[in-house]
Amino acid sequence: MSRFSTPRLLAQGMLRTFTKPQYSTRSAPQWARLFSQSPVVRADNPPPPPPQSSASMDSLARSFVGNLVDPSKSNSSSGNLGEDMGIDPLAEDLEQEPYHFHIYSHKHNTHVTVTKPNRDALISLSCGNLGFKHSGRKHYDSAYQLGAYVIDKMHQKGLTKKIHKLEVILRGFGAGREAVVKVLMGNEGKALRDKIVKVSDSTRIKFGGTRSKKPRRLG
Helix, strand or coil, X not given: CCCCHHHHHHHHHHHHHHHCCCCCCCCCCHHHHHHHHCCCCCCCCCCCCCCCCHHHHHHHHHHHHHHHHCHHHCCCCXXXXXXXXXXXXXXXXXXXXXXXXXXXXXXXXXXXXXECCCCCEEEEEEHHHHCCCHHHHHCHHHXXXXXXXXXXXXXXXXXXXXXXXXXXXXXXXXXXXXXXHHHHHCCCCHHHHCCEEEEEECCCCCCCCCCCCCCCCCC
């Protein structure tokens, strides 16, 4: 062995000590290595979803809001939500709120108003519209003629065939209250009597509040 080969052997031994660890590493068991190489992922620890950029999130939000504002732009098969849910529109129309027949009678006059289910007025008349003046508007006969005239108007407009449900709403305790009810129960109200589903009283009753006016004394 020459003197030039000895330093090379020493240098190789020094490099070997730096590249290899001096302690023995404990290898992982075989089942752990096989599990780490398997493509199957456990269900209780799913991989995290890929991160989405802020621009894609903004586009998703805008599309969602656009579908809420304009349902025709959604990806649903039909534009009618009721048909998608299996609701019959005709049956839903029959189940809506009934028409209303308001009778407001006080000691001076009687008012009769027929309204749609959304409270839009169709006919609104009082005894004054029939030609009764001053104290003649408060009597039983004038209110009876008013009820018959309103029902005749409903026949002329075709409302008796259009109305499926009718609710009678009474208010006040004047003489016209009983008169208009008699019209509905007589021959004039025969077309509407079977369609009445509810009779209610909406007379306003005072609870507390300001002091009442002094009662009038006669005689």
